[in-house]
Amino acid sequence: MTTTPGERIPATGRRRRFDLHSTAMQFGLLAVLVLMLGLVARVAAGAIGRRPGWIAVLALLAVFVLLAVRRRRRRRRSVAQLARTTADALDLATETAMDELETEPAPATDPAASDLPASAPEPTVALPPLPDYDAMDADEFEQAVAALCERDGCTGVEVVGGAGDLGADVLAVAPDGRRVVVQCKRYSTTNKVGSQDLQRFGGTCFTVHDAHVAALVTTSDFTAPALEYAEQCGILCLDREALLAWTLGAALPPWGAPAPA
DSSP, X not given: OOOOTTOOOOOSSOOOOOOHHHHHHHHHHHHHHHHHHHHHHHHHHHHTTTOTHHHHHHHHHHHHHXXXXXXXXXXXXXXXXXXXXXXXXXXXXXXXXXXXXXXXXXXXXXXXXXTSOOOXXXXXXXXXXXOOGGGOOHHHHHHXXXXXXXXXXXXXXXXXXXXXXXXXXXXXXXXXXXXXXXXXXXXXXXXXXXXXXXXXXXXXXXXXXXXXXXXXXXXXXXXXXXXXXXXXXXXXXXXXXXXXXXXXXXXXXXXXXXXXX
16 A cells, blocks of 8 residues: 555554653662662661550551552653652651650559559557646645556555655665655645655655655655765656656666666
């Protein structure tokens, strides 16, 4: 068949023009993607045992790759668009991995320990109320001093005060076996124990009651001559302050204190 110069033979099909530069760029991007996937898989393989969050990272990256390949099959996309999609997927995967690494795993709790009841607070020991010695009469004061002797370990405690007591109000036996003789003076704070009171007590406590420890206890104070006589005779003097300290346990009882020289 002959054709004239003005006639054109219609094309039966359109051939795609081969672009060497575009093809090389595509293969290069695929190679980079494969290397990045291998690096991520290698890092994740070592940490997936203790970081379960890596499973989500790998799954997310795989989804992005599949979507990119699927969309590329449907229509031809430019090299720049494919590179941008791949870079976005890698950025998101890296950000998720860094968040997972920075998050410390919660410490494991012991189920048996959680079942244990909470420890109750230690009970507070209430101190006994301080006796109001000023509100007591003479007999009550003698009973209170006898209770102190018994509290601190004395045995055979007796209250013998009254008419004919011969200067002794409380008799007791100390823990070490010594005989304790106590005279009680429930005086007001303005009425001090004088030397005459000490002389009467000193005349009987040793000779009549065979005291090893002789003590005079008062709710008041002592005059200077009384203290001087007591030191000469070896009698212990407990004023108001010493009595309160003994009551509170902040001071030794009379038989625990060193005897006067």
